Amino acid sequence: MKVSIVGVTGYSGLELLRYLRQHPLVEVVSIHSHSMNKKSIDEVYPHLQQLITLPLEKIDPEEIMKKSDLVFFATPSGISKELAKSFVEAEFPVIDLSGDFRLKELGAYETWYGSSAAPMHLIQKFDYGLAEYREVPHSKWITNPGCYATAAELSLAPLLKEGKLSLDSIVIDAKSGISGAGKGLSQTTHFSETHDNMTLYKMNSHQHIPEIVQQLKKWAPALTAVQFSTSLIPVTRGIFLTAYAKLTQPISDEELVQLYQAHFEHNTFIRVQEVGHYPVLKQVIGSNYCDIGLAYNTQTNMVTIVTVIDNLGKGAAGQAIQNLNIFAGFDERCGLDQLPIYP
Amino acid sequence: MKVSIVGVTGYSGLELLRYLRQHPLVEVVSIHSHSMNKKSIDEVYPHLQQLITLPLEKIDPEEIMKKSDLVFFATPSGISKELAKSFVEAEFPVIDLSGDFRLKELGAYETWYGSSAAPMHLIQKFDYGLAEYREVPHSKWITNPGCYATAAELSLAPLLKEGKLSLDSIVIDAKSGISGAGKGLSQTTHFSETHDNMTLYKMNSHQHIPEIVQQLKKWAPALTAVQFSTSLIPVTRGIFLTAYAKLTQPISDEELVQLYQAHFEHNTFIRVQEVGHYPVLKQVIGSNYCDIGLAYNTQTNMVTIVTVIDNLGKGAAGQAIQNLNIFAGFDERCGLDQLPIYP
Amino acid sequence: MKVSIVGVTGYSGLELLRYLRQHPLVEVVSIHSHSMNKKSIDEVYPHLQQLITLPLEKIDPEEIMKKSDLVFFATPSGISKELAKSFVEAEFPVIDLSGDFRLKELGAYETWYGSSAAPMHLIQKFDYGLAEYREVPHSKWITNPGCYATAAELSLAPLLKEGKLSLDSIVIDAKSGISGAGKGLSQTTHFSETHDNMTLYKMNSHQHIPEIVQQLKKWAPALTAVQFSTSLIPVTRGIFLTAYAKLTQPISDEELVQLYQAHFEHNTFIRVQEVGHYPVLKQVIGSNYCDIGLAYNTQTNMVTIVTVIDNLGKGAAGQAIQNLNIFAGFDERCGLDQLPIYP
Amino acid sequence: MKVSIVGVTGYSGLELLRYLRQHPLVEVVSIHSHSMNKKSIDEVYPHLQQLITLPLEKIDPEEIMKKSDLVFFATPSGISKELAKSFVEAEFPVIDLSGDFRLKELGAYETWYGSSAAPMHLIQKFDYGLAEYREVPHSKWITNPGCYATAAELSLAPLLKEGKLSLDSIVIDAKSGISGAGKGLSQTTHFSETHDNMTLYKMNSHQHIPEIVQQLKKWAPALTAVQFSTSLIPVTRGIFLTAYAKLTQPISDEELVQLYQAHFEHNTFIRVQEVGHYPVLKQVIGSNYCDIGLAYNTQTNMVTIVTVIDNLGKGAAGQAIQNLNIFAGFDERCGLDQLPIYP
Known part of the structure; x- marks a missing residue:
């Protein structure tokens, strides 16, 4: 091809x-x-x-x-x-x-x-290219999801689809490496301003918000909004996204992890961490993996979902190639079967 | 002295x-x-x-x-x-x-x-040394607050004291520079593991959680728990804390900022940002300042509070000296009247 | 004033x-x-x-x-x-x-x-404002030295003035933090290009070369050129300069350190390190100090001189204020008597 | 295999x-x-x-x-x-x-x-495994070179073999990323001490010095010593090595680059940069490439050679696999034919 x-x-x-x-x-x-x-x-x-x-x-x-x-x-x-x-x-x-x-x-x-x-x-x-949930897999026209949107949607899909979330309680706190801002020069990407710094930007106005809501609604039509924040951390690559939400009823950490592992069983690029383990950003850099860690807090009745991707991998080029593979009928891993670069 | x-x-x-x-x-x-x-x-x-x-x-x-x-x-x-x-x-x-x-x-x-x-x-x-809210200002024995706790408590005080928060909705996503982990050697503070990385640690078990709840309860006795997460970002100094909570009734951004500005009017080290401005981590490094930015989201009925401190300044030594000044009857700014180091 | x-x-x-x-x-x-x-x-x-x-x-x-x-x-x-x-x-x-x-x-x-x-x-x-060697201390017009030039000249002054260097053997390898490139936006100061990177720039053409040669010639008129390189390292502040030169005759490490300590005895901002100790960049950040470490290599008959300054301190604003103090007859330390910020 | x-x-x-x-x-x-x-x-x-x-x-x-x-x-x-x-x-x-x-x-x-x-x-x-200059290519026992040694030797080989260097004038200023110090915990690899810092270590005593001299002597038996320094810069991976030496007679930049390009013509992993271009560290990270830039300074009669490698690639694992390929008679590029990861 x-x-x-x-x-x-x-x-x-x-x-x-x-x-x-x-x-x-x-x-x-x-x-x-x-x-x-x-x-x-x-x-x-x-x-x-x-x-x-x-x-x-x-x-x-x-x-x-x-x-x-x-x-x-x-x-x-x-x-x-x-x-x-x-x-x-x-x-x-x-x-x-x-x-x-x-x-x-x-x-x-x-x-x-x-x-x-x-x-x-x-x-x-254009079919929305969230690779694990494609609606028209062989569509000739694919709109690849945003980097934040990919991480946010994969974080919440299993619980939303199972109807387990209190829909008005979702808070997503997302952090991105600076390459997410692209090659364009600006004060927010100037080394001396960015190094040793952290910045929240586009407060309540990031263009991935409607994209996320649009997708989450497919799984939970009653959902109307999510609280979503984007910040820049001083690393070149990576998105580290923490999602919080109340559950409709309590769950154990074991059940929670099992639910995600079962849900993503056939998705080679989603790696659900064992109970008590949470992914670090670096474990996916240079790859198309999306790693997810989970915890339930009995005191607040909230679940915390920690999701990491490479914004240029699963958040952009990696997922685009995964979508190409789906379109062409290739093995999903073709061209993507590389180890993350660590350290 | x-x-x-x-x-x-x-x-x-x-x-x-x-x-x-x-x-x-x-x-x-x-x-x-x-x-x-x-x-x-x-x-x-x-x-x-x-x-x-x-x-x-x-x-x-x-x-x-x-x-x-x-x-x-x-x-x-x-x-x-x-x-x-x-x-x-x-x-x-x-x-x-x-x-x-x-x-x-x-x-x-x-x-x-x-x-x-x-x-x-x-x-x-021992009197709890959250300097802006001391109960026994001239106590001879002061227990200086934790760095995360300082930022979390100052973030929420005005809204909690005014009874404006939905108490079971509070989510705090806190990020800390690596110096917060001290001089002790460990894999999580080893440069090659930490640089270009981000890690969530002590999931639902950080020792500042009960300290925060204890203090927030003084202002809102019905509060029982907060959802609180701690992560490490690859900077030496600083805490960047984002707090989210639902309001009991809507507010405008202007009212929100005014409420905080009025509340902290006499607190020289708390600098509330203007409407539409959010603090960056670096603007307080090397100082005792705590800078706070605020936004209300009409779609989610949630407030977002962004708070930055130097974990070694307002989060430790700076506040300790502020407490010394209060104890001794000195001007609060003595020894602390320095510009943050920027860039 | x-x-x-x-x-x-x-x-x-x-x-x-x-x-x-x-x-x-x-x-x-x-x-x-x-x-x-x-x-x-x-x-x-x-x-x-x-x-x-x-x-x-x-x-x-x-x-x-x-x-x-x-x-x-x-x-x-x-x-x-x-x-x-x-x-x-x-x-x-x-x-x-x-x-x-x-x-x-x-x-x-x-x-x-x-x-x-x-x-x-x-x-x-305009009098050249290398503060430790001013020719017209009370001149109304002072041209403050370049950051690299300051570090280079202070590194070599004692040995050059004593006639101990083989004049055609001097090699200076200087590394600078990115703030040295100023606030102007450019690809070389764009975070994603600069972070985790190191770059040699202006090969044999940096504008501090003639400034350094001009000053060194005052101390050693037979000198005609120095080999001088400038690179960018991914830190915000600081110059780390390593100078190498052959000696006219062997020396011990102890004599070398003593020569520098005696030479700078009355210069409060120059701190010569003890034998076997070499300064790290961070020990001068936020200050006007210039710290120098020294070693003699019997195998190559070369001296290595390691010099660190804050490019915005002794390399710019700090030295400018030192020059103001000299001009005005104030104590040299006025306004500059602060501890470096560490870590 | x-x-x-x-x-x-x-x-x-x-x-x-x-x-x-x-x-x-x-x-x-x-x-x-x-x-x-x-x-x-x-x-x-x-x-x-x-x-x-x-x-x-x-x-x-x-x-x-x-x-x-x-x-x-x-x-x-x-x-x-x-x-x-x-x-x-x-x-x-x-x-x-x-x-x-x-x-x-x-x-x-x-x-x-x-x-x-x-x-x-x-x-x-054990045959010394500098892959481009193996003496017993099919030796069963290979001692893979040190990371600094690899960069230093490749830098100097062409000029030394051609007898063009003044042998007692060689100065090598090498900078390494922190992963070169391995996984062992120490104060010099502790994030808060290392980040935003630069350190010269093992002054005149690094164990790669005798390794370098041993190899250079094979090409220039009259050589007895080199001035060699090692410093740590705050990046995870990479060696940035700058070598300086006087020439026995002047050369133009064009001739210099041509000499290197001809010398390494058949060495797929050595990429000599065009006249006026110097490699940046990041352009080899994640790969087995060694990129070299060159300049001649008419004023000092010195050549400057800038060489970058990934210390874990060409400086360790990459070269080891290249040696395996040579030993086994495979194409040298097997397993190593990947693009550097950029940015």
């Missing part, structure tokens, strides 16, 4: 390259960038020297569709809503890593992203 | 030295360490060369009481419960930075610290 | 504010910024809330000279060469932290800074 | 596991640890959950030789000198990552490692 990557010079694009080079059934045939072209990518990224020497090309849908079988958009939000149209109209497969096709409700994109949405008939064509 | 420091080679002890050197009315006359003695402290800590050349002495209560007017215990929990007795019996002032005299309920220390408590009549003599 | 700070919103400007607030004999009466004005500085820098509430003013030489007794320029290179003229012509004291008045040789500034120099008669009026 | 790993729980052992899992021609059949056994390794290292579930076994040479075709020792120095004997006597292949078999001169190990050496006849059997 031949694929192209648009937006390859961003961090998710680079990570697509890294994983796909190990993929036995996929070949990257062209790479594209808005800002640069002509140059070979290894002139821009010295870590790729002698390893990937494809030229950076401009974005020409006709050319891409001629060479390739599928295109990844690893562009910031706002780009693919313009570019995807010609691919979709030509019935050409697209996996979009941006937020442009995620929100299915009219007006939601405008409210949370602050600009006009893609045409709704286009948005509706 | 002459003071002695026991446990000076720990991080809180060093920070006491740093602040007290600027204190116009206090002189450190002796410093004491379990593990080392005879040596001048600047042989052990090169940053003190030519600045503090006091010898490290063994801990002899009689000698300390002869030289000094007050003693700080900056020792790990478990030490002062043995050593404080002779000072208290001699009616000699003590400020204890450990957890040994904080829990006033019979059996609580045993449950949460896992060893036998100090005698209860001794514990009862 | 009343002073003004131009360029206060940069890191060196902020550090001037931090030190000067502790200075018993100096008052900051006005602060100035190119990019911002009108606002109170604590609206821009939340760590200053309630501590420094001066308004940010535009730069008007007449106004400054009316209010103030001395002006600090903490601006990037290229600004003060334009602005200083009116102050100098009015015989008004200036301490310039930029590189604009350091290079005394015709054409040197153009070669190394890549733009036109200030008029040479102006440059000649 | 079946292999066993002794010392698998250390960082180099873990990295052997990570690379070998991708190796198409090698299977890890048993893993061994001094300190732990019986447990499955993924209970100790959660990042390995469901990926590597081999049990940790005690070290029994007979058992290992029965199961396996080759054994890696990834143990600290001092272990393999005892354990290797029975393997060597049985003519069983060994790749030792420690320093126990590197120093071929009588007495050298005792001097630099401070304990008694392995028997000299055993030491002599």
Whole structure:
């Protein structure tokens, strides 16, 4: 299978390259960038020297569709809503890593992203790519979930689907590494301001909130809102998400862990920790794993769910390749079967 | 006023030295360490060369009481419960930075610290040193609050005292820099394991939980428990604490901020942020400040309170000196009137 | 004494504010910024809330000279060469932290800074502010040395002045924290690129090279060049400089340390380490200290000199205040007598 | 080919596991640890959950030789000198990552490692595993070079072999990430002491000095010593090494780069940077690459060589697998053909 990557010079694009080079059934045939072209990518990224020497090309849908079988958009939000149209109209497969096709409700994109949405008939064509819960697995058009959204939704799915949560009690406190903010320069990503620091940002206004609520509602239609916070911690990669919620009735730690282990039994990339064990961020870095630890507190009747992913792995490029594998009928682990890098 | 420091080679002890050197009315006359003695402290800590050349002495209560007017215990929990007795019996002032005299309920220390408590009549003599809410300001015996407890209690005090919180809805997600774990070597403080990592520890069992509940109950007697989590982030100093709770009735962001600003109007070390502003960790490092940001979410009816302190400042040595100032009748800011170090 | 700070919103400007607030004999009466004005500085820098509430003013030489007794320029290179003229012509004291008045040789500034120099008669009026070796201590116009230059010159002064170095053998390998690159945004100061990374930059072309050679030549006129490298390490503050040179004849470690200790005997901010001890970066952070460790290698006949400073302290604001103290006849330690912040 | 790993729980052992899992021609059949056994390794290292579930076994040479075709020792120095004997006597292949078999001169190990050496006849059997310059490529016994030594030797090889260096002028300033100090707990690897810090250690006494000199002498017999320093920088992985030396005659940057490019033309893991480009540490992390940048300074007649490796890759596990490939006649890249992880 031949694929192209648009937006390859961003961090998710680079990570697509890294994983796909190990993929036995996929070949990257062209790479594209808005800002640069002509140059070979290894002139821009010295870590790729002698390893990937494809030229950076401009974005020409006709050319891409001629060479390739599928295109990844690893562009910031706002780009693919313009570019995807010609691919979709030509019935050409697209996996979009941006937020442009995620929100299915009219007006939601405008409210949370602050600009006009893609045409709704286009948005509706895209299947939400939470890999473990795909609705239209063989859809040609996949909107890959946000990094925070992936961790939040996987954290809560088992308890929500079983109807065990008090729906108005959910609090999600999410922390992200700085690469989540991308390559764009800003004061919040300037080393001297960020190192040794921690910052809560987009208070009650992060664009992943409606995405999370939209998905959780599928499992618990009575849910209307979640309390969700996003902060930056001084690490390059990783999301460390802690979710809290009251239960409709008490549970033991053992039952809780068993419920999750049973739920995710056939999901190779979800690793539920044993009772009394909680994942550390580093244990998933460089991989597509999502590790989950659980505890029930009898005093507060609350469950605490600790979930870690690599924001560039399961939170972006890893899950996108997992979705490619599902689409193409490959083994889900193809190209993703690597050990996390530790320490 | 002459003071002695026991446990000076720990991080809180060093920070006491740093602040007290600027204190116009206090002189450190002796410093004491379990593990080392005879040596001048600047042989052990090169940053003190030519600045503090006091010898490290063994801990002899009689000698300390002869030289000094007050003693700080900056020792790990478990030490002062043995050593404080002779000072208290001699009616000699003590400020204890450990957890040994904080829990006033019979059996609580045993449950949460896992060893036998100090005698209860001794514990009862110690006033809880949350500086902004002291009950016996001129008590000779002060038990300085825990770092997490300080941040948690200051976060919630105004809303709790006003009866505005739904008491069973409180969730506190606290993150600490690694110096909070002290100088003791362990795998969780080993650089290669900790750098680029984040870890949730002591799930539902941190010893600051009963301390927080004990204090919050004074303001809201019907409160029985709080959901409280502690994690380590890869910074040396600082606590970043996010508290969430449902309100008994809606509030605007403006009212919320005004309530806190009015409440802390006379508390020089509490800086409530303007509407829409949230503190970053670094803005208090090296200081005794506690900065608080606030938001109300109409969708979830929850308030989010973001609180930052330097765990070695307001969370330990800074507050201990503030308590000394209160005890001695000095201006609260003496020795503490320094700018945070930024960046 | 009343002073003004131009360029206060940069890191060196902020550090001037931090030190000067502790200075018993100096008052900051006005602060100035190119990019911002009108606002109170604590609206821009939340760590200053309630501590420094001066308004940010535009730069008007007449106004400054009316209010103030001395002006600090903490601006990037290229600004003060334009602005200083009116102050100098009015015989008004200036301490310039930029590189604009350091290079005394015709054409040197153009070669190394890549733009036109200030008029040479102006440059000649400025005394080079290496505080321990001032030539015109009471000069009204002081050009504060570069951060790398300060560390390099103090490292080599004793051996050079004693004629003990083989002049063509000097190698200086300097490492700097990222704040040395200032507040300006760039890919090399972007957290995700810088964290966990190390970079050598400006190979053989750093603008401190001619400054160092110019000063070393005063002590050893036969010297013509030094091999000097600059790299960035992932810390916010600090310069860690390692200098190597062959000796004209062997020496023992004890003699070497004694030579330095004798040389710096009256220099309160230079702390020569004992034989076998080498300074770590952190032991000077937040202070004006320069700590030096020394070793002689009998196998290579080379001396290794390890020198650490805070680039914003002794490398910028700290030394500028030391120079102010010298100029004004104050005790050199005024405003600078603080403990390094550790850990 | 079946292999066993002794010392698998250390960082180099873990990295052997990570690379070998991708190796198409090698299977890890048993893993061994001094300190732990019986447990499955993924209970100790959660990042390995469901990926590597081999049990940790005690070290029994007979058992290992029965199961396996080759054994890696990834143990600290001092272990393999005892354990290797029975393997060597049985003519069983060994790749030792420690320093126990590197120093071929009588007495050298005792001097630099401070304990008694392995028997000299055993030491002599081990071929020095600098992969690009193996003397006995098919030797059954390979002593893998030290991490610093690898970077230092590769830096200097081309110029030394061509006789272009002034032999008494070599200065090597090497910086290492903290994982180089291993998993053992110590104050120098304690996060609060190490973060934001830099330390020069083992001044003129690092055990890689004699190893480097021994190898450089093979290329330039008149060489007697090098000036070599080792420091720790606050990153987990990586060695950033800067070497300086005078040339016997001037050279242009272009000639210099061409000399290195020609020299390493057939060495897939050495990537010489173009003129004016210098490698950053991060561009090799997670890989077996060694990237080298070069500059000549006409003013000092010195060359500067900047070399970066991953201390756990080319500096340990990566090179060990490269040596295995050479020994077994596999393609050198087997198991090592991965992109560096960036950012």
